Amino acid sequence: MYMLKGGVVPVPRWILIFRMFQLFFAILVLGLTAYCLSVYDGGPLRPPLIATIVIACLTLVPILLLTTPLHLAQRKIYDPRVALLLDGFAALYWLAAFSALASYQHIFRHYGSESSRVVFGFGNCYLCRKVWRTGLAATVFSAVEFLLFLLTSLAFIYYYHCHLADIRAPGVSSHGTDQSGTRAAAAEATTIGAEHHQMTPNPQHNHNTGAEAGADGAGYDGQGQTPSNIPYPPTSPRQPHSGAYGGYENGANSGYGAAPNQL
Numbered sequence: 001m002y003m004l005k006g007g008v009v010p011v012p013r014w015i016l017i018f019r020m021f022q023l024f025f026a027i028l029v030l031g032l033t034a035y036c037l038s039v040y041d042g043g044p045l046r047p048p049l050i051a052t053i054v055i056a057c058l059t060l061v062p063i064l065l066l067t068t069p070l071h072l073a074q075r076k077i078y079d080p081r082v083a084l085l086l087d088g089f090a091a092l093y094w095l096a097a098f099s100a101l102a103s104y105q106h107i108f109r110h111y112g113s114e115s116s117r118v119v120f121g122f123g124n125c126y127l128c129r130k131v132w133r134t135g136l137a138a139t140v141f142s143a144v145e146f147l148l149f150l151l152t153s154l155a156f157i158y159y160y161h162c163h164l165a166d167i168r169a170p171g172v173s174s175h176g177t178d179q180s181g182t183r184a185a186a187a188e189a190t191t192i193g194a195e196h197h198q199m200t201p202n203p204q205h206n207h208n209t210g211a212e213a214g215a216d217g218a219g220y221d222g223q224g225q226t227p228s229n230i231p232y233p234p235t236s237p238r239q240p241h242s243g244a245y246g247g248y249e250n251g252a253n254s255g256y257g258a259a260p261n262q263l
Contacts, residue, residue: 048100
């Protein structure tokens with residue numbers, strides 16, 4: 001069963017660059033919407049401005065606080081499942097805020113007209129044009145914030161999948177902190193080593209070789225068979241002879257298993 005698990009999810013360092021932009025644009029949108037609300041409570045743009053200022057505050061705390069564990073105290077409460085949930089929630093909320101702001105900006109687009117004066121309350125509102133333009137800037141930056149959170153959400157989903165599958169994701173340093181990936185690599189190395197050990201022949205020394213050696217110096221195992229893994233004493237390198245394959249007179253393996261005095 002495919003279960004979501006915790007632990008530290010290794011991600012590339014370029015994710016921090018997008019986190020910094022998310023922090024910057026969240027503060028920028030917060031300031032712009034606060035200014036719009038300070039002029040006659042935002043006028044007809046008040047509903048989307050309130051929604052935008054709420055998501056800007058939530059982006060600062062707790063979304064970026066729980067999705068970017070830079071401090072040791074943050075790492076103690078960090079959970080990749082919570083980070084993934086907050087990233088997706090922020091992307092959807094910023095999309096909703098951007099859509100609402102764009103709709104209201106289009107409906108009340110006459111607020112930004114140079115040739116018209118908007119009557120608001122008891123007199124002419126000359127600040128409405130400035131508020132509308134500030135709201136337009138907040139709309140554009142909200143769209144940028146949505147794209148940033150969408151990108152980090154998709155990237156985190158990919159690296160979290162690699163974390164669940166215990167595979168190393170491309171772009172992640174080998175000195176990462178993914179303990180599950182380390183355990184999987186160690187287990188794979190142990191399995192490869194065991195298979196290599198099974199494929200390598202294990203020489204069995206015959207303790208009766210000296211007692212059952214024939215007159216010609218060849219060793220026997222007592223059943224008339226000449227084992228191929230009997231150790232031989234070190235000898236000087238053979239001098240190749242001309243006239244045959246491999247430097248031997250009677251073939252490449254004609255002297256295998258014979259005593260040194262027969263070569």
